[in-house]
Amino acid sequence: MPIPVSWHPSALLPHRPRMFDFTPAELTAIALSLKVATVAALASLPLGIATGWLLARKRFFGKALVDALVHLPLVLPPVVVGYVLLVALGNHGVVGGFLMHHFGIGVAFRWTGAALASAVMGFPLMVRTIRLSIESADQRLEQAAATLGATPWRVFRSVTLPLAWPGIVAGAVLAFAKALGEFGATITFVSAIPGETQTISSAIYGLLQVPGGDAGIWRLALVAVGISLLALLASEWLVRRQRGGEAR
Amino acid sequence: MLALDIVLERGRRDVGGFRRHVRVEDSARVIALAGHSGAGKTSVLHAIAGLVTPREGRIEVDGRCLFDAAARIDVPVHERHVGYVFQDARLFPHLTVRGNLRYGRRTGGSTRFAFDDVVALLGIGALLARRTANLSGGEAQRVAIGRALLSQPRILLLDEPLSNLDKARREELIPYLQRVRDETALPIVYVSHSADEVERLTAAVHVLD
Numbered sequence: 462m463p464i465p466v467s468w469h470p471s472a473l474l475p476h477r478p479r480m481f482d483f484t485p486a487e488l489t490a491i492a493l494s495l496k497v498a499t500v501a502a503l504a505s506l507p508l509g510i511a512t513g514w515l516l517a518r519k520r521f522f523g524k525a526l527v528d529a530l531v532h533l534p535l536v537l538p539p540v541v542v543g544y545v546l547l548v549a550l551g552n553h554g555v556v557g558g559f560l561m562h563h564f565g566i567g568v569a570f571r572w573t574g575a576a577l578a579s580a581v582m583g584f585p586l587m588v589r590t591i592r593l594s595i596e597s598a599d600q601r602l603e604q605a606a607a608t609l610g611a612t613p614w615r616v617f618r619s620v621t622l623p624l625a626w627p628g629i630v631a632g633a634v635l636a637f638a639k640a641l642g643e644f645g646a647t648i649t650f651v652s653a654i655p656g657e658t659q660t661i662s663s664a665i666y667g668l669l670q671v672p673g674g675d676a677g678i679w680r681l682a683l684v685a686v687g688i689s690l691l692a693l694l695a696s697e698w699l700v701r702r703q704r705g706g707e708a709r
Numbered sequence: 710m711l712a713l714d715i716v717l718e719r720g721r722r723d724v725g726g727f728r729r730h731v732r733v734e735d736s737a738r739v740i741a742l743a744g745h746s747g748a749g750k751t752s753v754l755h756a757i758a759g760l761v762t763p764r765e766g767r768i769e770v771d772g773r774c775l776f777d778a779a780a781r782i783d784v785p786v787h788e789r790h791v792g793y794v795f796q797d798a799r800l801f802p803h804l805t806v807r808g809n810l811r812y813g814r815r816t817g818g819s820t821r822f823a824f825d826d827v828v829a830l831l832g833i834g835a836l837l838a839r840r841t842a843n844l845s846g847g848e849a850q851r852v853a854i855g856r857a858l859l860s861q862p863r864i865l866l867l868d869e870p871l872s873n874l875d876k877a878r879r880e881e882l883i884p885y886l887q888r889v890r891d892e893t894a895l896p897i898v899y900v901s902h903s904a905d906e907v908e909r910l911t912a913a914v915h916v917l918d
Contacts, residue, residue: 605799607786608758609813609860616787619812623803 487677489656490664491684497572497660498640501580502633505587509636510629513591514617534646535585543649546578550650574651575658579640587636590700594628595621631699638692642685661685710738710896711864715766715776717752727752728764729917737913739890739897743904744917750900751796753917754866757898758793759786770864771896792862792895796869798849800841806852807837813860822858822893830892831855831885847878851885858889864896865889871906879906886910 483491515521516528534542550557551569560566568574598621606616622629644662653663665681668674713733720726729749733740742750755761757768757775762783768776770791775784800809810824810833828834831851836844844852850870857865870886871879883906890897890910899911907914 601795601797601799602801604760604786605793605795606801606812608760608789608791608793609856610787610790611812612787620801 481680483680484677486655487664487681490659490661490681493572493575493656493658494641494660494662495688497575497579498637500573500576501583501640502587502637504576505580505584505636506629506633509584509587509591509632510622512588513629513632514595514621516588517592517595531588532585534582539582539643539645540649542581543578543646546574546581546646546650550574550577568651570651570654570658572651572657575647575660576640578646578650579643580636582643582646583636583639586639587632590632590635590696591625591629594625594631594700597628598624627699627702631696634692634696634699638689638696641688641692710771711735711740711898712769713753713757713767715753715756715763715768717749717756717761718764719752719761731917733915735913735915738894739899739911739913741907741911741914742898742900742917743902743907743914746902748917750902750917751868754793754868754898754900757789757864757866758791759784759789773863790861790863792857792860792865794850794853794857794865794867794870796872798846798853800844800849800852800856802841804841805837806833806839806841806844809841809852809856810837810859813856821861824859827855827858830858830888845878846874847882850874850882854885854889858893862895864898865893867897867899869901871901871903883909 512527512531516524516531547554547569549555550560552558552561552567554569557567557569568577602624603616603620606620607613611619641660642662643660644666647658647660648663648666651658653659653667655664659667661681661684665678665685668677668681711733713731715731717729717731718727727749729752731749731753733742733753742753744750752761756763757770759775763776763778765778766776767774767778774780774782775789776782800806801812804812810828828837831854833848833851833855836848836852841849841852850873854867854870867886871882874882887910889895897911899907901907
């Protein structure tokens with residue numbers, strides 16, 4: 462008896478949902494999420510390093526307030542952060558209206574706005590990690606560098622930064638992971654426009670609103686878990702590497 | 710070579726803080742600072758290097774004023790041209806031995822100590838490519854001395870460079886220190902609590918109490 466030529470194992474389970482057949486809309490959401498999270502983490506990194514350094518090394522008037530402001534997004538309802546961004550940077554907002562009118566720059570309802578919202582939400586995590594790694598960079602080595610003729614800026618670049626580098630990268634990775642999962646602030650500020658601002662999180666939320674979206678929700682949820690887990694493992698590994706480097 | 714008259718203060722006096730009036734004036738090129746631990750020997754070196762700011766007073770090295778509270782002179786650390794060899798070497802862990810030695814090279818200015826000469830003087834040629842993590846204590850101190858010399862200092866500050874070494878390593882390092890003393894013609898301030906080291910390495914001794 463000849464075996465049918467076009468036979469496939471799935472023929473045995475004709476009604477099984479195809480778990481990993483992503484729809485184009487889902488793939489777009491995944492790609493957009495990665496883009497938004499990467500830009501959010503990288504663009505906020507210089508400010509994160511500066512803030513972390515300031516909090517780790519400097520004593521100044523109002524330091525407690527700066528510290529509190531940096532941490533605010535961690536405890537505020539995300540929808541409030543999103544609303545504040547909308548009021549400030551929306552195309553008719555206080556700052557946003559000015560930028561739009563004079564420079565034609567606008568972030569509201571654009572993917573750059575999504576990146577901004579998730580950068581704000583990830584900023585506390587980034588700064589905390591960077592601050593800790595700068596605090597644990599040996600200040601006695603910075604002193605030694607200064608006696609060797611290095612200006613404060615050169616000390617920072619050539620000693621502080623390299624010593625704190627694994628922690629700084631860990632902070633960026635953490636901010637990336639946080640940005641990937643951001644939902645409340647993003648959807649409030651830039652809504653969930655497919656292809657422009659609809660990230661994994663808001664795509665899942667959207668699928669929850671329609672019947673028969675279960676398979677898509679599962680696929681996106683698994684992708685979110687996978688990427689976040691990888692990012693957290695990478696961040697943990699980097700922090701450990703810095704600690705190990707000091708023990709040597 | 711060294712004229713120093715400073716008041717050092719740390720913490721609050723009424724809760725057991727630290728206050729010392731230190732006066733050292735000596736025309737000898739190589740000076741030892743001795744005294745029991747806690748007498749403030751390291752604080753004096755830190756003050757010369759600019760790592761701590763004296764409450765009041767004046768510091769002059771080889772005719773150059775580094776600090777004068779009354780005249781509001783306080784030369785920044787990186788412009789003081791001091792070669793500071795710390796007790797714990799403080800080599801940069803992210804650089805090789807060569808990277809450490811080259812760290813202090815200054816652009817412009819005179820090059821009194823050349824790279825190859827310093828490497829030969831201290832016998833560290835074989836270590837250049839090594840990471841600093843796996844140097845022995847004596848090797849690390851020699852690299853630290855070389856790094857200080859290559860920053861083209863006008864004074865060398867040595868803070869108990871032998872105290873973290875066992876006796877055999879000490880005996881190994883002392884001839885190098887004597888060579889640095891004899892061949893560099895630099896003013897040197899040597900901090901130590903060992904009478905033997907002081908006798909073998911320095912010309913004048915000041916005891917802090």
